[in-house]
Amino acid sequence: MRILLVTHYFPPEPGAPQARLSSLAAIWAADGDTVTVLTGMPNHPTGILLDEYRHAIRRREWRDGYRVLRTWLYATPNEGVVRKTLGHVSFMISSVFLGWRGCGAADVVVVSSPTFFSIGAAWLLARCKRARLVVEIRDLWPAIFTELGVLTNPWVIGLLERLELAAYAAADVVVVVSEGFRANLIGRGVPPGKIHTIRNGVALDHFDPCAGPNPAIRARLGARQGDCLVLYAGTHGISQGLPSVADAAALLVGEPVHFAFVGDGADKARLRSRVAELDLPNVTILPGVPHSEIPALLAAADICVAPLRYVPLFSTFIPSKIFEYLAAGRAVVGSVTGETAQILTEASAVVVPPEDSAALAAAIGALAADPARRLAMGKRGRACVERSFDRVALGREYRKLIELAVSGG
DSSP: OEEEEEOSOOTTSOSHHHHHHHHHHHHHHHTTOEEEEEEEOSOTTTTOOOGGGTTOSEEEEEETTEEEEEEOOOOOOSOOHHHHHHHHHHHHHHHHHHHTTTTOOOSEEEEEESSHHHHHHHHHHHHHHTOEEEEEESSOTTHHHHHTTSOOOHHHHHHHHHHHHHHHHHOSEEEESSHHHHHHHHHTTOOGGGEEEOOOOBOGGGOOTTOOOOHHHHHHTTOOTTOEEEEEESOOOTTTOHHHHHHHHHTTTTSSEEEEEEOOOTTHHHHHHHHHHHTOTTEEEEOOOOGGGHHHHHHTOSEEEEEOOSOGGGGGOOOTHHHHHHHTTOEEEEEOOHHHHHHHHHTTOEEEOTTOHHHHHHHHHHHHTOHHHHHHHHHHHHHHHHHHOBHHHHHHHHHHHHHHHHTTO
């Protein structure tokens, strides 16, 4: 098949969605498909273009057996609704006008959302190329921004919801990453037969659960000899509620426990402010790292944390970072509900209520004092992802859906 994958975000930008999409493209290409990725110039999350992409209007690349076509966009940091929206709209326009010829023919156009505006570009490209359209939903837009209070204007919300439902109606197949997402769309009138769940997973061969920690990495993360190192690695956004993790760290001051936050995002400044306000000596905050460095980073940790804010809609979300934590063989504490809590419980991780700093601190403190338990949890977690969340197997399941869409099934 000739597959065109449209996405606003793509490596070398860091992040779990970018890693997932690049892995899917490589899996499909390795299985014999002609894959082209249409994306923007890399700048997320800082809004700063890498030197080799400055002043570029269009750029062609070749990686891991597939083509990448990049088009100009308005580069902006991952903060501020207006500027981010302009960035999203700019890629929607440039991907169509600068990309539709360069991408060549396609049997199917697969678009990953967020961002919401990329769906509009993919729809136009699918119509131009007489191709099937597969819409992948990794966040429920605009519902999540409504619940978080980012969007409050009822007219804007209503307009975006109508556009969202129009996108689902235009798609031949809708792929979601959780059963909760599927139930949400069905409840809003999307035909059940159109919606398929392909959960996120992990590239198992990238993580060695037996790898020993690198002392230099532990030192960079702020851990002293004898410390239990607690790591959060991922997006520092408004969804994660990281200040509540800082509050948990405050309850463990004086214990041999050190917290490290690695990543970037719109809420990082609030985290820094909370850590400074509490004057926490047991917290280190570092910028994001390339995804290639994540395995070594996780190997240096003793405990990994996966928090989300206490928002009802988040019961349907599954943070993809949990699969990397489990694949690395680390003990995991999730401050979550819903499907994520269910997955973590099945993987023998510890689950506490969202934004409950006391419960989080108690769980971390108990694990910090029990290395044997952490080791056993890590082994069971790795076995869980090997059984159910191997990205190669999930990628091939995804491809069967695409093939069915192309054949008109």
